[in-house]
Amino acid sequence: MIRPDESNLIDLPGVGPCPRPVDIDQSVTGMSRLKSLRAYRFAPETTIAGESEVDEVLIVVLEGRISMEVSGASSLSAEFGPGQILYMPPDHAYRLTPLARCIVAYGRAEASSSRDARAITGTAAAGEVLHLRRLSLRAGEAVTLDAEALALVASGTAEALVASGAAEALAASGTAEALVASGAAEAEDAPMGPLSVLAVDAGSGTIQGTGTAEVWVYSA
Numbered sequence: 001m002i003r004p005d006e007s008n009l010i011d012l013p014g015v016g017p018c019p020r021p022v023d024i025d026q027s028v029t030g031m032s033r034l035k036s037l038r039a040y041r042f043a044p045e046t047t048i049a050g051e052s053e054v055d056e057v058l059i060v061v062l063e064g065r066i067s068m069e070v071s072g073a074s075s076l077s078a079e080f081g082p083g084q085i086l087y088m089p090p091d092h093a094y095r096l097t098p099l100a101r102c103i104v105a106y107g108r109a110e111a112s113s114s115r116d117a118r119a120i121t122g123t124a125a126a127g128e129v130l131h132l133r134r135l136s137l138r139a140g141e142a143v144t145l146d147a148e149a150l151a152l153v154a155s156g157t158a159e160a161l162v163a164s165g166a167a168e169a170l171a172a173s174g175t176a177e178a179l180v181a182s183g184a185a186e187a188e189d190a191p192m193g194p195l196s197v198l199a200v201d202a203g204s205g206t207i208q209g210t211g212t213a214e215v216w217v218y219s220a
Helices: none
Strands: 009-012 016-019 022-025 034-042 048-051 055-063 066-071 076-080 084-088 093-098 102-110 118-121 124-126 131-137 142-145 149-155 157-164 168-171 175-182 186-192 197-199 204-209 213-219
Touching (some): 034 149, 055 149, 066 084, 076 118, 131 204
Antiparallel strands (some): 034 102, 084 118
């Protein structure tokens, strides 16, 4: 279980200290393809500049609204709110402007080919390595994740059952409850609140709605 650290501040160029309560990379998860998962709290009237570098990036707005300008071999200029996805290929730069207080999550995986940057409104997005799909789970409905997958609870409630190995569950809002099995007989019942993360690095796991839940599933 990895709980959010609201005291974790990252000094962003031109912005200053910025909250990054979710700050997970391969040194934490041990995953080989999913490179990092980070969520920031951005304030309006700032501009955040960054690069995809060697990665493809899938960006999801969990709360609020942003404006994005992407430049490189392909370019894009669009506004994004909850339920919308930005795909950014490797070797591109971006400027993000919060239009309100917002929470923005970035998932990264290293990729060798460059596809066009694009804005996506729908239930699925795919790059060369990184994939993202959105599920709506009613109480009792469940989805099983394979190794190197993570499930982000954007709203509602859910619980995660990890029998062995790798699934990550990030509760963006609402609550979730994680049950982590250890060996054949031991289990830890760990409640999950907003921006809590459950991480293991191999095997499979299941996330189940306990109320109506919106779940984003990353895989690689």
